[in-house]
Each structure stands twice: as C-alpha cells, then as structure tokens.
Amino acid sequence: MNLKRLETFYxxxxxxxxxxxxxxxxxxQSTVSMRIQELEREFDAELFDRSQRAARVTPLGxxxxxxxxxxxxxxxxxxxxxxxxxxMPGFLRVGVAEVISITWLPRLVKEIHRRYPxxxxxxxxxxxxxxxxxxEQGYLDLVLAPGRVEGHHFTSQPLGTLRFAWMSSxxxxxxxxxxxxxxxxxxxxxxxxxxSYHHTLIEDWFSLGDARCHRIYTxxxxxxxxxxxxxxxxxxxxxxxxxxxxxxxGQLKILNATPPFPAIEFTATCASDSFQPLARSxxxxxxxxxxxxxxxxxxxxxxxxxxxxRY
Amino acid sequence: MNLKRLETFYxxxxxxxxxxxxxxxxxxQSTVSMRIQELEREFDAELFDRSQRAARVTPLGxxxxxxxxxxxxxxxxxxxxxxxxxxMPGFLRVGVAEVISITWLPRLVKEIHRRYPxxxxxxxxxxxxxxxxxxEQGYLDLVLAPGRVEGHHFTSQPLGTLRFAWMSSxxxxxxxxxxxxxxxxxxxxxxxxxxSYHHTLIEDWFSLGDARCHRIYTxxxxxxxxxxxxxxxxxxxxxxxxxxxxxxxGQLKILNATPPFPAIEFTATCASDSFQPLARSxxxxxxxxxxxxxxxxxxxxxxxxxxxxRY
DNA sequence: CATTCTTACGTACTGCGTAAGAATG
DNA sequence: CATTCTTACGCAGTACGTAAGAATG
Numbered sequence: 001m002n003l004k005r006l007e008t009f010y011x012x013x014x015x016x017x018x019x020x021x022x023x024x025x026x027x028x029q030s031t032v033s034m035r036i037q038e039l040e041r042e043f044d045a046e047l048f049d050r051s052q053r054a055a056r057v058t059p060l061g062x063x064x065x066x067x068x069x070x071x072x073x074x075x076x077x078x079x080x081x082x083x084x085x086x087x088m089p090g091f092l093r094v095g096v097a098e099v100i101s102i103t104w105l106p107r108l109v110k111e112i113h114r115r116y117p118x119x120x121x122x123x124x125x126x127x128x129x130x131x132x133x134x135x136e137q138g139y140l141d142l143v144l145a146p147g148r149v150e151g152h153h154f155t156s157q158p159l160g161t162l163r164f165a166w167m168s169s170x171x172x173x174x175x176x177x178x179x180x181x182x183x184x185x186x187x188x189x190x191x192x193x194x195x196s197y198h199h200t201l202i203e204d205w206f207s208l209g210d211a212r213c214h215r216i217y218t219x220x221x222x223x224x225x226x227x228x229x230x231x232x233x234x235x236x237x238x239x240x241x242x243x244x245x246x247x248x249x250g251q252l253k254i255l256n257a258t259p260p261f262p263a264i265e266f267t268a269t270c271a272s273d274s275f276q277p278l279a280r281s282x283x284x285x286x287x288x289x290x291x292x293x294x295x296x297x298x299x300x301x302x303x304x305x306x307x308x309x310r311y
Numbered sequence: 312m313n314l315k316r317l318e319t320f321y322x323x324x325x326x327x328x329x330x331x332x333x334x335x336x337x338x339x340q341s342t343v344s345m346r347i348q349e350l351e352r353e354f355d356a357e358l359f360d361r362s363q364r365a366a367r368v369t370p371l372g373x374x375x376x377x378x379x380x381x382x383x384x385x386x387x388x389x390x391x392x393x394x395x396x397x398x399m400p401g402f403l404r405v406g407v408a409e410v411i412s413i414t415w416l417p418r419l420v421k422e423i424h425r426r427y428p429x430x431x432x433x434x435x436x437x438x439x440x441x442x443x444x445x446x447e448q449g450y451l452d453l454v455l456a457p458g459r460v461e462g463h464h465f466t467s468q469p470l471g472t473l474r475f476a477w478m479s480s481x482x483x484x485x486x487x488x489x490x491x492x493x494x495x496x497x498x499x500x501x502x503x504x505x506x507s508y509h510h511t512l513i514e515d516w517f518s519l520g521d522a523r524c525h526r527i528y529t530x531x532x533x534x535x536x537x538x539x540x541x542x543x544x545x546x547x548x549x550x551x552x553x554x555x556x557x558x559x560x561g562q563l564k565i566l567n568a569t570p571p572f573p574a575i576e577f578t579a580t581c582a583s584d585s586f587q588p589l590a591r592s593x594x595x596x597x598x599x600x601x602x603x604x605x606x607x608x609x610x611x612x613x614x615x616x617x618x619x620x621r622y
Numbered sequence: 623c624a625t626t627c628t629t630a631c632g633t634a635c636t637g638c639g640t641a642a643g644a645a646t647g
Numbered sequence: 648c649a650t651t652c653t654t655a656c657g658c659a660g661t662a663c664g665t666a667a668g669a670a671t672g
Binding site for chain 2: 001002003004042043044045060063064067070071074075077078079081083084086087
C-alpha cells in the first residue's frame, strides 16, 4: 500500500478529473492514470467509471474516499506533530491579492523560507473571487485576500485591516469640500476588473449614496490605476499607505469623500480539513509578517487614527 | 511517506527490537534498520535511542506509535472493506494446537486458499501456552487452540468442543467398574509436556479427586501418547473421535473414569486491534471448517449424547 | 477537434538482500 | 563472544515523464 496512490485517488475523485489531480499533485496525467490503475489492481475493484470521457467515481470509489480522507488527514497531522519544522517538505499553494503582494508578501516569503527551507512555495496572484474559488476546489492551500470566506469548511485568520481612500490628480481640482457619491459619479472612475473586490467596493460605495458611476475604466492592477489617476483620467480607490510617495510629491491627492471608506479586513483562509497542516502555520506566519493595521472592526465607519505606515 | 516504513517502525517499537520486527515483517534486520533511518531522516527526528545495544523508543517515537497505530488500523480496515477477497495479499500467521492440526486443519487451509488465493499462510503448531504468548507479543495473528484467552485485547470465536476420555490398552485390565482419580493415580499416566494444556487438564482432574499421579510420562504429541498407551505403558487422555480405529480394533479402550471429562472448548483468537483484518475473517472460516461438536457449555459435567464423529 | 484517459517505452531511482563491520553487555 | 544495529554494494523491480494512441462529446 502506498500513500501516494491513495492521495492521487483522493484528488482525482474530489476534483473529478485525472488531469486536474495531476496538476494539483505536480505530476503528469499519465502518472495519475497509472497510480489509479495500480490501486484498482491492488483492490481488484473498479474505482472509476471510464465509460464516458470524464472518469466518474464508482460507488465503491466513493467509499474509498472516506478512508482516504481519514488516512491522509492523520498522516498530515502526524507529519505536523512529529516532523521538525525545517524538514517539512512538499508544496504549498498560496493565492494572494494584489495589495498584499505589493506590501508585505516578500517579507512573508522570506520568513516561510527561513522556517520551512524544504517547502516549495507556489504563489498565485489573482482576483479575490478567483482565489476563493480555487481554494474551494482544492487548487490552493491558502488564500491571503480581503474579506472573509463563509462556510465551516474554512478557517480564517485575520491579517489586519487596510484603509483605502479616493484619490485623484490634484489637477482634477474637485474642490476641498466634502465629496458625496453623487458628486463623484460625474467623474470617470478607475477600478479593477468587474469581478474584483475593488470594483465591488466602489459600486457599493456609490449605491450607498444612491448614486452610480457612469464612466468607469477598468484596469489590471492598482499600479496601473494609480498611474491613470495621476494622469488626470479620473478618480480611483487606493490603499493610502501604498502611495505615500505620490501623495507627498503631489502627483496624487486624497479626496475628502464622504462617507469615508471603511477599513478593509484581510484574512488568511485555508481549508479546515487540508492535508497540508502547514497551511495553518503559514497563515500564522502571514499574520506575523503582515503590517496592516489592527483596527477593531466594530466601528469601521469612524475615521481611524492615523497610523505610522511602514511602506 | 510510506506505509511500509510506518509499519516497520510500529513493529520495531512495539516489539522493542529491529530483529524481531524484521522477523515479524518477513524482512532482514538491515532492511528494518534502513526503513527506520529513512523515517528519521524524513522527520528529521530521533525515533530510537541507539546508545545501548538494544534500540529503545524515544519519547517522540512513542508519540509516533499512536499515529502509526491509527493509520495502520485505518489502512487495514480500508483494505478489508474495499479490496475484493480474492485480491487480499499479505501474510497470516496462524498458530494451531495439535488436535486441530490432526483433524480439520487441512480442510481449513484449503478453504483459506480458495477464498484468499494471494494470502501467504504461515502455520505454527505448538503448545497452547506458547501460541497464546506469541499472540500476545504480536508474532501470531490468529490462534486456534483450546480454552479462551482473557483480556479485552483479544477477540475469541468459539470453534466447538471436543470430548476427551481416559484410554489405555485393554491388556492393562483395570476392570469395568468406575475408576476414580484415586484408582488411576496408581497407574502410569502419559501426558504431553508439563507446560501443555493437556498436562494441566490431567493434573486438574486428579486434584479434583484429591489425588495426584505419581508416575507420569511426557511425550511430544497425542499420536505418540496413544501409541505408548497401546503398548500398555499406562493410561492417557485422548480425544475420542481421533482414535476410533484403535478403539474399534481393540488396541485402545475407553476407561469408565469418573468424574467424566468435560468437553473442551476450542476457540479462534486474534488481537482485537490487529492490522490484519483477515484474521477475523479466517477465524470465521475456521468456525465453518471445524467439525467439533457444539455442546452448550452450561452443562459440561453431564455426559454428552453420542455424536456422529466424522473422523 | 479539443479534451480526457490509456498505452508504450526508456530512464532513473528506490528498495532489498547479502555480507561484512562496529559496538555493547 | 554472541547479539544487535549499521554500512557497503550490487541487483532488480518500480515509478516517472515523454510521446503517441484511442475515444468521447
């Protein structure tokens, strides 16, 4: 009996595809196919129904999943408890939101490498929505992103909060008075892709003030958004601490918008039943590496005291 | 991660010796040593303390035993539930008492081979006491012997009962009247080794009648005992059904001893937590293969109705 | 016709046993 | 000095990836 075979079966069954399992396991599909065939020969039983193009788990295979899950879970726990941290091998797939990757991600990566020198990191930067989806499908072990993932299947670790503010080029001269959504809806707004958390935040803010932005540009990253805003194309929503330099030099200015933007909470989320116990340990490392503020979320609406940003 | 490594560690830890584990696992001690070293490298932790001649488990190793036990248990269960009976591989070590090996053991062996063609049987005939000891130490998976093994760690399956009777050569002419222990203690008694169940039974019978046999010969098997008795050397205790031929031909006769011998219960016993789930299945096969009588044990003292013996 | 699984084949590696070595009580 | 674990070495079987094949929707 071989744990690798069992793990391969587990993922093939769970992901519903040999190809997906191969991807998840850093192997080729031919290898996955072989491993499962070996398992079937060993048990002398059909685990997958291959009559259609996509292999589907048989009822017996479904029973096997239960055992596989328990065994792999135990094995993961065992490695976590018995193995020295430095000797932890394997892969960890971490999905990160852009803001994190441009702030403290490098520090986290260094820290991970220090603590788990044998661990292979696979970083993926994408929109929060896609990251969460991949987490749910088991393609990612850990997601560092804004918001929380609902459901009991996941364990979330807060990473602190980040303040966003409306910014634009001073050249836009929108005045120094309070700017409501209805005021801003006349401007062009620069946001990330429609599916992004960023975009959702912006739409929510406008609808809170019974407004709707009419001209909206979308781009791929906050850096691009900022440079578009600098050029006077429109207003955009940016994390304050990442653009100190531009604010100081007068390339960007913070608009006196109302209602003020609530601080956005970031969390590290992993599957509760992950076979990768390191996911939780790395979530903790992420908390330690994070330099996001720690604003209690109970009163998000009130303006947070100015904090000494390190970037 | 490798289950074989884990199993090797488990047995080395449990048996307290690499050599013993090697024996138990059908491997060489060099292989056991290697597997454990690999495990230690994998965890980057010391599992055994080799400062003395015999390797002793470290505290960390003791923790690992818990995990290993759970995982191996689950894996065994999985194989039992998922695997087809015909495909069950591996070894099964069965200890049998002599009476069984000269009655229905061949039938059982054939049946096992029919049901589990890939299973390697290792049969061991020995005194009940030694068999039980080996079972307790984990050297045997299953024991077919008289009596019951006390303790919760074991699961016993009744196999039926066997009647024994005092026999001797008719030439001894002990008369037709009832023979009490006090009568028989004058004769030479032929028994198996002092440590045997047989020997204990005989001593118990005598002490029940406040007697003690003075001249006692011991020999290695029931066949030898019977042939010694036939030659007129003394009386002995034999299972009735195994010596029909000798009784019919007048080479042996049953003595009218009192109190009559209770029927002896035989059981199949295996460790409750055995990683060999087949042990229990084979115990069931043994029950089916057994043609020992099924006398309810509540009234062992009363003479059982004559049963049609098949041998 | 793109996708999904299977098969064939060559290579690299891992795991095992034999045998010899070192240490211990 | 016998027993117990470790090390060295060579062989054999296994596992993997590449690449090509077959089937399905």
